[in-house]
Amino acid sequence: MTLQIGATAPDFEANTTEGRIKFHDWIGDSWAxxxxHPKDFTPVCTTELGxxxxxxxxxxKRGVKLIGLSVDPVDKHSLWADDIKETQGYAPNYPMxxxxxxxxxxxxxxxPATTGGDVAARTAADNATVRTVFVIGPDKKIKLALAYPMTTGRNFNEILRVIDSLQLTAKHRVATPADWQQGEDVIIAGSVSDEEAKTIYPNGWKTPKPYIRIVPQPR
Structure with missing residues (x-):
């Protein structure tokens, strides 16, 4: 089971390619x-990191810090970075x-909590479930959790789209519809009454159904 949206992201201390960190302190007031990744020197992950x-x-630009994880030692990450730069044109510019x-x-x-042993003896398939994206807010709460199979590369443009939605809806009491992109219409949140909405949106809104109240994206 993945951690639920709204749960506090577990804090931890760990070694990274940019030194030792305490996760919540590292996030600070940023998004993260x-x-x-299940293992270094794996093909799909190489394309993702690049x-x-x-x-x-x-x-x-969105105030979001990036941090990767792989079930391998930091010195191996640094060697992998050379391959990533050679094959993808970009080396990791964030901690791993x-x-x-x-x-x-x-x-x-x-x-599983029972996992142990020598990390070097494990294959990528042994760690196949280490293929998750967590978006974490400045409040250290999990805002998004996505798990991907090893054979499907992640769509980071979609992650950016979700972050745009999360940051917009955290600031304004709105929701974003399917396939929403920056600048498109949004939906007034259900927590906003019609009376309150009239003060926020004096020009009114479109209502294809009483429970769907569509307005331009707030600026």
Whole structure:
């Protein structure tokens, strides 16, 4: 079972390619994306790490910190970075956690609590469930959890779209419809009464059904 949306993201201390961190302190007042990998030098993960490095400026613009995790030691991550740069054009420009004791993987319910032994003796298939994306807010609460199979590369443009929605809806009392993109119409949240909505949206709203109240995206 993945951690539920709204749960506090487990705190931890870990070694990373950028030094030792305490996770909640590292997040600070920012948003964060924690994304995990079953093992270094795996093909799909190699493409993902390079893609995320290329997209990092988009996450920076949104005040989102990136941190990766792989069930291998930090020194191996650093060697993998050379392959990622060579094949993808971008090396990881964010910290990568070395989870050799499986601590973080178990805290985030990506591996059973009984997992142990020599990390080097485990294959990617042994760690196949370590393929999750967590979006965490400044309040340290989990806002999104997505688990991917090993054979399907993650769509980080979709993660950016979700973050845009999360940040918009955290600031304004709205929700975003299916396939929503920045600048498109949104839906007034159900927690806002019609009377209150009239003060927020004096120009009114579109109502294809009484429970669907559509307004332009707040600025």
């Amino acid at each position: 994306v924690l994304f995990s 893609t995320l490095a290329r997209l990092k400026p988009e996450f920076d 956690i070395g989870d050799t004791d499986f601590n973080v993987s178990k805290l985030y319910n990506m591996l």
